[in-house]
Amino acid sequence: MKAVATPIVATFAASIALLMAGTASAKTPDVVVSIKPIHSLVASIMKGVAEPKLIVEGAASPHTYSMKPSNARAIQNADLIFWMGPNMEAFLDKPLDALAGTKTVVALSDAPDLQKLPFREGGPFEAHDHGDGHGHDHGHDHAHEGEHDDPAKGEDAHEPGHDHEHGGFDPHVWLDPINAKVLGREIAKRLVEADPEHAKQYEDNAANLMRQIDELDAEIKTTVAPVKDKPFIVFHDAYQYFEKRYDVTVAGSITVSPESLPGADRISQIHKKVTELGATCVFAEPQFTPKLVNVVLEGTPAKAGTLDPEAATLKEGPDLYFQLMRGIAESMKTCLSDKG
Known part of the structure; x- marks a missing residue:
């Protein structure tokens, strides 16, 4: 006897088929991001869709x-990988190169309209121009997004043991919010290409991120305005994007990169600079020993502070970028203030 499907059974089977088809089509790409500041921007744009995975977690640098x-399994299983590039994450250079042609790997340092600045040579930086009495002339104009002046001329820093073979630019580009917006637009574009079904969500999230970054930018200008003319020293030369955006007075760095510790001559140069300028503050970073900072401070009235350009102390997620930028601004204001 031939079995006849009842209307109820047929309807149920059709519903299951539709559900399975919808589930398959709604699969989002597996996204992996190298470092916290970039992960935060990606997570903001993926809100309501999925959560990206992070490689450099916790307080690691x-x-x-x-x-x-x-980490190797994560990038092997990923559909889309975001990193800054070999200037920042040298440890990923060979692993990602081995995946060429099999994964979509996005080096955000190649994003169109991104302002990139060369590393500076030596410990003490060139003096800022106060000739007009109205701040510093950095030749860095963000009045029209996407129409950047050429970066300040300078040589790549080549300290012993530190190799800038990949081009010699400072990769901490997110410390200028205008650059963060450029990164956000590139991230959204790549997510839409990889996952067109969620294009509207990505685009809406990106538009909201742009508004939030504009508000953050205005807030930071107000925060640092009272102390922007006070010279200070940083642990490594990671802040020139912040410096040029907000016109603050970074007078030198203890090291170009934490990968290579400075020698006695450089420490002596920085100590002399602190004394000559009456530098108000010398900033350490949470991932690295403060011993060198203490040596630089010895015998001077300068105070010690902490800056966290790579968000070592912050919890990953969409809010991290905003906490990172506000934290830098507040640390500068606190340490450079005449009070305390």
Whole structure:
């Protein structure tokens, strides 16, 4: 006897088929991001769709990071990988090169309209121009997004043991919010290409991110305005994007990169600079020993502070970028203030 499907059974089967088809089509790409500041921007744009995975977690620094087996599995299983590029995450250079042609790997340092600045040579930086009495002339105009002046001329820093073979630009580009917006637009574009079904969500999230960054930018200008003419020293030369955007007075760095510790001559130069300028503050970073900062401070009235350009102390997620930028601004205001 031939079995006849009842209307109820047929309807149920059709519903299951539709559900399975919808589930398959709604699969989002597996997204992996190298470092916290970039992960935060990606997570903001992926809100309501999925959460990207992070490689350099916790207080680890991309400057000294070594790949773990779990990281290798994550990038092997990923559909889309975001990183800044070999100037920042040298540890990913060979692993990602081995995946060429099999994964979509996005080096955000190649994003169109991104303002990139060369590393500076030596410990003490060139004096700022106060000739007009109205701040510093950095030749860095963001009045029209996408129409940047050429970066300040300068040589790549080549300290012993530190190799800038990949082009010699400072990769901490996110410390200028205008650059963060450029990165956000590139991230959204790549997500839409990889996952067109969620294009509207990505685009809406990106538009909201742009508004939030504009508000953050205005807030930081107000925060640092009272102390922007006070000279200070940083642990490594990671802040020139922040410096040029907000006109603050970074007078020198203890090291160009934490990968290579400075010699006695450089420490002596920086100590002399602190004394000559009456530098108000010398900033350490949470991932690295403060011993060198203490040596620079010895015998001077300068105070010690902490800046966290790579968000070592912050919890990953969409809010991290905003916490990072506000934290830098507040630390500068606190340490450079005459009070305390």
